[in-house]
């Protein structure tokens with residue numbers, strides 16, 4: 001599969017929110033922040049299956065994470081969704097355009113299939 | 126008010142705390158009934174899924190209250206070292222503050238003032254752009270009580286309260302029967318505007334999906350329609366992803382509403398356009414008051430982020446992104462905001478209170494934070510506490526610590542703690558640091574080493 005362009009929308013989820021309270025080194029939070037969701041039609045078009053590791057690259061960084069099919073009609077084609085966390089932050093740049101806020105949603109990314117042993121599991125600290 | 130059930134209140138008896146306040150999200154629900162067994166909350170009645178996780182997972186952490194460079198240390202040593210780090214720095218940053226009491230926030234501002242620090246809160250990476258827009262446009266707003274009692278058209282724009290503020294619908298906006306909406310949900314129309322069909326969209330009467338990064342264009346389309354200005358239908362559809370008829374239908378509903386409200390989220394502020402997006406929404410709300418009563422409100426995330434805005438405003442005149450290095454406050458988002466101060470490698474020391482920039486900031490900002498000495502205060506272990514020079518494990522506000530938190534509509538609410546923690550509160554730590562700094566100042570020692578600042 002060649003590189004494909006998507007727009008990444010990081011956001012809050014219930015699991016990520018509960019995970020913060022359970023602890024950032026506990027399972028629920030780790031699982032919540034490492035899944036990347038894609039529209040099922042996009043997955044089919046690109047020949048990607050549930051759990052397939054993908055390399056997501058932005059202008060500022062890259063991560064390799066397992067893919068998840070988005071629920072029903074939740075995500076339109078061309079968008080990716082993931083929960084806020086250490087991995088989504090790695091794809092953000094430091095520039096805030098005079099606002100104090102880095103562009104944290106609507107990030108241009110490319111994705112390509114990756115190998116299972118490339119999946120990012122290392123946490124920052 | 127708290128009551129203890131059963132006769133003979135032994136340590137193990139079930140304690141019931143009525144009207145406890147949940148500080149997990151900006152809804153700050155103050156109707157929770159907590160069942161407390163010793164140092165554990167076993168039940169949190171009326172709390173949502175996030176609130177339940179918050180209350181049931183803040184048992185006492187069996188970890189040292191203080192670590193210096195990873196080694197357990199006494200709290201006194203930690204305070205001394207923390208004060209030293211901050212006082213010696215030439216460009217210290219104090220950041221975080223949205224998950225602590227107003228009382229602690231107040232002390233943190235004092236420390237910033239004494240040492241001439243750069244002060245910022247997590248507002249800068251949530252609704253900071255809206256804070257800038259308030260200054261430019263103003264905010265036509267109201268309390269959540271008014272929404273509950275009056276609103277018949279409720280719009281959520283770039284906000285997904287079903288997952289971020291789960292009781293928003295039931296307690297404040299969609300479901301309640303109100304004084305002027307006695308029929309409750311069936312008398313209210315709910316519209317969700319978002320780039321994806323979120324869980325909130327499923328609760329709406331009308332979902333309008335828009336193209337990502339086109340909020341500004343959609344909002345200005347509505348502004349034009351509010352003023353009966355003719356717009357190019359083809360361009361509107363191309364830019365926003367929705368035909369003009371959809372926007373016209375929404376505008377007709379908005380004009381016909383008796384009391385409309387737009388709750389907006391980080392779908393606006395974190396996306397390209399940022400404060401310009403918020404400005405457009407605030408201006409649209411203002412425009413709508415030519416036709417009917419219309420208000421708006423950012424859906425604030427963290428439990429007391431609104432308190433942080435209030436406290437920093439009382440004390441410095443500005444809500445966030447304030448530099449006190451010259452002895453008087455200067456406000457400049459994009460320069461004095463934490464993401465910038467770190468990514469531009471300006472800060473040479475920091476104190477992070479109740480937030481986790483090591484997880485949430487951009488790579489250049491994180492790299493710089495990791496390279497400077499910093500102090501972290503948090504009830505839980507996080508990437509930020511792990512990499513801190515001095516890390517304090519503190520008691521949790523609202524669960525162990527009393528004080529005040531502001532709901533997202535600027536209403537102050539008292540906290541009713543459930544049990545005591547063996548760890549100090551961040552208030553105590555901050556007061557300790559403030560005292561030390563004041564002593565040095567009184568003794569003639571100046572912050573920033575040899576008076577560089």
Ligand code: SF4
Pocket residue numbers: 147148149150151152153154171172173174175176177290291292293
């Ligand atoms: S809505 Fe927010 S404040 Fe209310 S119980 Fe849920 S998490 Fe707590």
